[in-house]
Amino acid sequence: MTCSQFLALLDDLIDDSVTPELRAGLQQHLRGCEHCEVILNTTRKTIEIYRSHEIYDLPAGLRERLHAAIMARCKKGC
Amino acid sequence: MATIQPIAGELEPHPDVALVDRVRGGDVSAYDELVRKYDRQIFRIAQHITQNREDAEDVMQDAFLKAYEKLDQFQGNSKFYTWLVRIAVNESLMRLRKRRTGRMVSIDEDVETEEGSVPRDLADWAPDPEQNYNQAELAEILRKTIQGLPQGFRIVFVLRDVEGLSTEETAETLGLSIPAVKSRLLRARLQLRERLSRYFRRNKVGEK
Numbered sequence: 001m002t003c004s005q006f007l008a009l010l011d012d013l014i015d016d017s018v019t020p021e022l023r024a025g026l027q028q029h030l031r032g033c034e035h036c037e038v039i040l041n042t043t044r045k046t047i048e049i050y051r052s053h054e055i056y057d058l059p060a061g062l063r064e065r066l067h068a069a070i071m072a073r074c075k076k077g078c
Numbered sequence: 079m080a081t082i083q084p085i086a087g088e089l090e091p092h093p094d095v096a097l098v099d100r101v102r103g104g105d106v107s108a109y110d111e112l113v114r115k116y117d118r119q120i121f122r123i124a125q126h127i128t129q130n131r132e133d134a135e136d137v138m139q140d141a142f143l144k145a146y147e148k149l150d151q152f153q154g155n156s157k158f159y160t161w162l163v164r165i166a167v168n169e170s171l172m173r174l175r176k177r178r179t180g181r182m183v184s185i186d187e188d189v190e191t192e193e194g195s196v197p198r199d200l201a202d203w204a205p206d207p208e209q210n211y212n213q214a215e216l217a218e219i220l221r222k223t224i225q226g227l228p229q230g231f232r233i234v235f236v237l238r239d240v241e242g243l244s245t246e247e248t249a250e251t252l253g254l255s256i257p258a259v260k261s262r263l264l265r266a267r268l269q270l271r272e273r274l275s276r277y278f279r280r281n282k283v284g285e286k
């Protein structure tokens with residue numbers, strides 16, 4: 001397996017949607033290729049960081065104000 | 079109330095179905111529950127697309143109102159949340175069009191670039207790289223980085239990886255084919271990784 005073949009399957013590996021045979025091939029490539037190992041780990045980390053950090057917070061005050069506005073208009077039948 | 083949870087969870091209707099039914103029956107308080115359940119996600123998605131706080135506030139209100147008005151058109155064959163997200167994405171894009179008067183805005187914008195498809199920065203990252211920054215710095219880095227992605231990549235990444243929609247749901251929500259979602263997701267992930275490397279690579283620790 002070449003690095004570009006590995007890269008083409010990177011998402012499937014991360015999303016855990018590869019067959020056991022393919023996974024074995026990918027893992028074999030990883031054992032001999034430091035670059036692809038770094039790319040796999042840092043891509044996983046990228047996703048994890050974006051998933052676990054709130055970058056657009058909805059402050060409680062604003063949330064209540066928007067919520068009240070929505071419900072007021074809904075009750076009027078919009 | 080002690081009940082035995084059924085094992086075959088998939089056969090249970092989604093809890094939103096009951097809430098939607100109650101709203102259709104005239105119970106506005108059930109809609110209140112739905113809004114509270116999803117307002118943060120809708121606000122976040124609107125911010126990611128419009129990149130503007132006021133627009134996101136408007137989009138959030140308009141999306142929930144539109145969903146309320148159109149609830150009769152909601153078919154039980156997709157999840158309420160996915161349906162709501164589709165409305166919010168469309169409202170956000172409309173808002174962008176208004177702002178950039180006359181300029182076409184679509185999720186196909188700027189996706190022809192090949193940038194970032196091939197990883198160049200191969201340096202490993204520090205063990206817990208985010209710990210080298212405080213919360214505010216980190217949020218700023220993450221915002222700046224994702225804002226630099228082409229719109230069509232950013233939406234796919236946000237829906238799929240941040241909000242947790244499946245590939246199929248993302249495709250349905252954006253009106254894209256499944257292969258298109260997959261190819262955009264891979265490029266979005268690789269471009270973000272590449273850009274974050276600047277801040278998180280091992281040898282940059284302590285330099286900031």
Ligand SMILES: [Zn+2]
Nearest residue numbers: 003006033036
């Ligand atoms: Zn390789």
